[in-house]
Amino acid sequence: MQLNRLATPLVLLVVAGLVIGLPAERSRDFDGTINFLAIFATTVAIYAIFTLALNVQWGYTGVFNFGVAAFFLVGAYTAAIFVKPPADPESSVRYIGGFGEALSPPFLGGDQWVPFLVAIFAAAIASGILAVLLAVPTLRLREDYLAITTIGVAELLRRIVIQEDGLVNGSRSLIGIPKPFSGYFDADTNRFVYLGIAIVVLAIVFLLVERAIRSPWGRVLRALKEDETATAASGKNVYAFKMQGFVLGAMLMGVGGAVFAFSRGSIGPTTFDHFFATFLIWAMLMVGGSGNNWGAISGAFVVWGLWTITLQLNGYDLPNVMQNRIFFIRDFLVGALIVTVLLLRPRGLIPEERRVSLWLDRRMRRSARGDPVAGNTP
Amino acid sequence: MEEFAQQVVTGVSIGSIYAIIALAIVLIYRSTSVVNFAQGEMAMFTTFITWSFLLRMDFWPAFLLTIVVAFFIGAALEIVVMRPVERAPHLNSIVVTLGLLAIFNSVALWRYGPLQKPFPDPDNWCIGDSCLEIFQGDAFTAGAVTISRLNVGILFVALMIMVALFLMFNYTKLGLAMRATALNPVASQLVGINVSRMLALGWGLAAAVGAVAGVMTASSLNLSIDMMAGILIFGFAGAVLGGLDSPGGAIIGGLSVGVFQVLAGNYIDSQIDLMAAFAIIFIVLVIRPTGLFGRRLVRRV
Numbered sequence: 001m002q003l004n005r006l007a008t009p010l011v012l013l014v015v016a017g018l019v020i021g022l023p024a025e026r027s028r029d030f031d032g033t034i035n036f037l038a039i040f041a042t043t044v045a046i047y048a049i050f051t052l053a054l055n056v057q058w059g060y061t062g063v064f065n066f067g068v069a070a071f072f073l074v075g076a077y078t079a080a081i082f083v084k085p086p087a088d089p090e091s092s093v094r095y096i097g098g099f100g101e102a103l104s105p106p107f108l109g110g111d112q113w114v115p116f117l118v119a120i121f122a123a124a125i126a127s128g129i130l131a132v133l134l135a136v137p138t139l140r141l142r143e144d145y146l147a148i149t150t151i152g153v154a155e156l157l158r159r160i161v162i163q164e165d166g167l168v169n170g171s172r173s174l175i176g177i178p179k180p181f182s183g184y185f186d187a188d189t190n191r192f193v194y195l196g197i198a199i200v201v202l203a204i205v206f207l208l209v210e211r212a213i214r215s216p217w218g219r220v221l222r223a224l225k226e227d228e229t230a231t232a233a234s235g236k237n238v239y240a241f242k243m244q245g246f247v248l249g250a251m252l253m254g255v256g257g258a259v260f261a262f263s264r265g266s267i268g269p270t271t272f273d274h275f276f277a278t279f280l281i282w283a284m285l286m287v288g289g290s291g292n293n294w295g296a297i298s299g300a301f302v303v304w305g306l307w308t309i310t311l312q313l314n315g316y317d318l319p320n321v322m323q324n325r326i327f328f329i330r331d332f333l334v335g336a337l338i339v340t341v342l343l344l345r346p347r348g349l350i351p352e353e354r355r356v357s358l359w360l361d362r363r364m365r366r367s368a369r370g371d372p373v374a375g376n377t378p
Numbered sequence: 379m380e381e382f383a384q385q386v387v388t389g390v391s392i393g394s395i396y397a398i399i400a401l402a403i404v405l406i407y408r409s410t411s412v413v414n415f416a417q418g419e420m421a422m423f424t425t426f427i428t429w430s431f432l433l434r435m436d437f438w439p440a441f442l443l444t445i446v447v448a449f450f451i452g453a454a455l456e457i458v459v460m461r462p463v464e465r466a467p468h469l470n471s472i473v474v475t476l477g478l479l480a481i482f483n484s485v486a487l488w489r490y491g492p493l494q495k496p497f498p499d500p501d502n503w504c505i506g507d508s509c510l511e512i513f514q515g516d517a518f519t520a521g522a523v524t525i526s527r528l529n530v531g532i533l534f535v536a537l538m539i540m541v542a543l544f545l546m547f548n549y550t551k552l553g554l555a556m557r558a559t560a561l562n563p564v565a566s567q568l569v570g571i572n573v574s575r576m577l578a579l580g581w582g583l584a585a586a587v588g589a590v591a592g593v594m595t596a597s598s599l600n601l602s603i604d605m606m607a608g609i610l611i612f613g614f615a616g617a618v619l620g621g622l623d624s625p626g627g628a629i630i631g632g633l634s635v636g637v638f639q640v641l642a643g644n645y646i647d648s649q650i651d652l653m654a655a656f657a658i659i660f661i662v663l664v665i666r667p668t669g670l671f672g673r674r675l676v677r678r679v
Binding site for chain 1: 463466470474481487617618
């Protein structure tokens with residue numbers, strides 16, 4: 001029991017130690033290590049936005065979205081065409097939109113932040129619309145059907161991006177996506193600016209989700225996940241609540257896609273394959289603990305940490321048979337990690353808390369003590 | 379008209395591979411209610427096993443040996459990996475199959491490398507000197523409609539599997555026990571059926587059927603790590619179309635997805651095949667949420 005309680009902090013500490021230790025040991029250079037860690041933390045923060053969003057859909061509402069890549073893709077591309085300047089008709093680069101200049105007010109250094117803010121909202125709305133379109137026919141079905149439909153739609157969108165190459169430049173990728181505040185700082189400092197932006201967005205998303213889940217609305221979602229029939233029997237419109245949970249999650253995924261597009265600077269159809277854009281995010285949520293927002297964030301940290309560490313190993317003198325196969329080892333490790341965690345700790349590193357509300361807790365305690373339970377007043 | 383008939387025949391021969399993989403998905407789903415996302419990668423992996431057998435022996439012994447090996451791999455997976463998560467929330471099992479997907483993929487890459495491997499067409503089926511020429515020889519022609527020997531062979535194999543499974547499920551005690559387990563595990567346990575053994579058997583069968591699908595895919599394309607990725611999506615489509623818990627539905631669903639794909643590719647736009655497949659699924663699901671042949675799920679509370 002003691003060991004069981006220590007396991008989670010231990011895992012987090014070991015991963016943190018390796019993520020800081022390995023690059024420090026290899027480069028023996030303070031600045032280099034700090035730069036590496038800044039990039040690492042930015043990626044973790046972006047992935048954490050996705051795991052939080054998926055947590056709203058799966059962990060709280062119980063909607064089985066297996067096409068995270070679809071919302072990721074829509075969010076990222078929408079954000080990109082909002083901040084890029086219009087396509088140059090002379091060149092071979094073709095894409096629609098390009099509202100970057102139109103959205104920049106000529107004061108307050110507007111071109112450095114206004115388009116980006118608009119783009120984030122646009123990405124959220126585009127993803128939300130996709131979610132509504134998908135949910136209308138499929139949300140009433142059994143969860144397995146929704147899983148198969150969403151995985152299909154993710155693949156479909158990717159194919160559309162490749163084939164309709166006037167849309168977002170097809171398989172040639174969309175490169176040179178502007179970065180927020182890039183005009184103010186040099187490249188080295190900018191790294192930390194992006195880290196800051198990613199963390200601020202993550203914090204806003206986190207607070208929003210926490211706040212929503214602890215509201216009466218959130219309690220209905222959690223009840224829905226536990227027992228759909230009982231929730232319907234207590235007079236809640238199951239379909240409407242499921243739809244709201246699904247769409248909220250999808251909108252947050254759109255936000256994640258936008259932040260990803262800004263920090264990466266280039267996106268193409270291969271960015272959004274199933275392994276990278278869906279599977280890894282599911283792995284993070286399940287390892288961290290679905291139904292718990294802290295769990296979702298720590299899952300992103302642990303899985304991405306292991307992912308990065310495996311590549312770091314490449315710098316050492318490895319036996320020949322491992323040297324060229326480090327990528328396969330990495331995939332294997334992620335797969336094995338999921339299976340092991342789900343076998344040993346089926347509810348993840350930081351499991352869902354059973355508490356529904358503080359008020360109910362107090363009531364339970366009071367009735368356990370034998371005190372008279374006051375009517376409806378707390 | 380003849381062109382149309384030709385398209386349908388081509389569609390059926392493409393669809394027969396989808397049908398086999400859809401059948402494997404359904405076999406696992408109806409016994410454990412788990413959609414096995416690793417089905418494609420398991421098939422790919424066992425096909426690599428066939429490939430390494432082929433270096434040492436003829437096609438048919440290698441093929442049969444692979445089916446046996448695949449059966450044991452599938453059963454072992456159920457016992458070692460899936461059984462412990464059976465009691466956990468339903469989704470955990472599905473996510474575990476995702477983990478298996480990554481593991482099979484990376485082990486295959488490690489062991490066999492990322493390059494495509496040539497894979498021979500299956501030999502004709504010979505006993506002594508008399509051969510059943512189903513896989514090799516001239517294409518069949520009827521009027522303007524032709525179908526290659528390889529496709530005839532694949533269709534033939536798909537039919538064989540279907541008949542064998544039908545006989546097993548409907549006319550043997552084992553089949554009856556497996557159907558009972560799928561319908562109501564608790565009651566089956568009460569009448570003395572070894573439910574855990576039936577579940578392991580279900581996974582073993584599915585892996586074996588998947589192995590056949592893998593070998594057939596490799597003979598018509600080429601053997602590579604990602605050969606099943608595209609096919610799995612169409613296999614899912616076929617399974618959903620037929621209703622996730624009906625083996626016969628899986629076959630018909632798989633074949634129709636193949637036909638739709640070819641027809642849409644020919645008459646509408648050559649790039650639209652995937653979209654057409656999904657449009658069909660969407661329409662079917664909206665009208666009949668349990669698929670064409672699925673059972674209505676009645677829940678008592």
